[in-house]
Amino acid sequence: MNTPLDNPSMRVSVQVNGQALVRQVECRKHLIDFLREDCGLKGSHVGCEHGVCGACTVRVDGQIVRGCLVLAAQADGRHIETVETLTPSPALRALQDAFVAHNALQCGYCTPGMLMAALDLVEHKPDANREQVREWMSGNYCRCTGYHAIVDAVCAVLEKQKAGGLQASEVRA
Numbered sequence: 001m002n003t004p005l006d007n008p009s010m011r012v013s014v015q016v017n018g019q020a021l022v023r024q025v026e027c028r029k030h031l032i033d034f035l036r037e038d039c040g041l042k043g044s045h046v047g048c049e050h051g052v053c054g055a056c057t058v059r060v061d062g063q064i065v066r067g068c069l070v071l072a073a074q075a076d077g078r079h080i081e082t083v084e085t086l087t088p089s090p091a092l093r094a095l096q097d098a099f100v101a102h103n104a105l106q107c108g109y110c111t112p113g114m115l116m117a118a119l120d121l122v123e124h125k126p127d128a129n130r131e132q133v134r135e136w137m138s139g140n141y142c143r144c145t146g147y148h149a150i151v152d153a154v155c156a157v158l159e160k161q162k163a164g165g166l167q168a169s170e171v172r173a
């Protein structure tokens with residue numbers, strides 16, 4: 001029989017997508033499992049579970065991280081964003097539209113992580129060229145599309161943004 005010492009837990013207070021949450025979690029639980037199992041946010045996926053595929057990409061205090069490489073305990077007191085929080089964002093909508101228009105998803109398993117990485121690019125590297133887009137997105141694996149369509153979609157949104165198609169308020173500084 002397990003005792004509390006076999007399976008220690010701690011109280012974690014976080015802001016998830018702007019909502020304050022307090023949960024008692026196993027000290028060894030990863031952030032992605034905490035989000036999916038304890039917070040009910042299934043948008044972020046679990047793939048390799050060792051930091052390679054990017055399916056679990058979320059943001060902690062504005063920085064994209066691998067949810068499978070961060071413990072929930074390490075997120076205590078921090079602001080977490082998952083793909084769910086971005087739904088009202090016009091920038092994300094532009095990416096979603098572009099992914100559809102360019103056939104940049106098939107099974108969709110990689111797509112939440114791709115969208116988080118792509119949104120980060122739109123926000124922080126708006127002048128990226130195609131090669132820089134490829135490099136930025138290279139940490140996210142896709143087993144279906146062959147990547148070209150994903151790069152096409154991201155480049156299309158960057159071009160739209162450069163042409164003024166996205167308002168300044170649509171992306172964060």
Ligand code: FES
Pocket residue numbers: 045046047048049050051052053054055056057066067068069
């Ligand atoms: Fe985290 Fe693959 S599941 S990087």
Ligand code: FES
Pocket residue numbers: 104105106107108109110111141142143144145
């Ligand atoms: Fe299937 Fe990317 S669309 S893994």
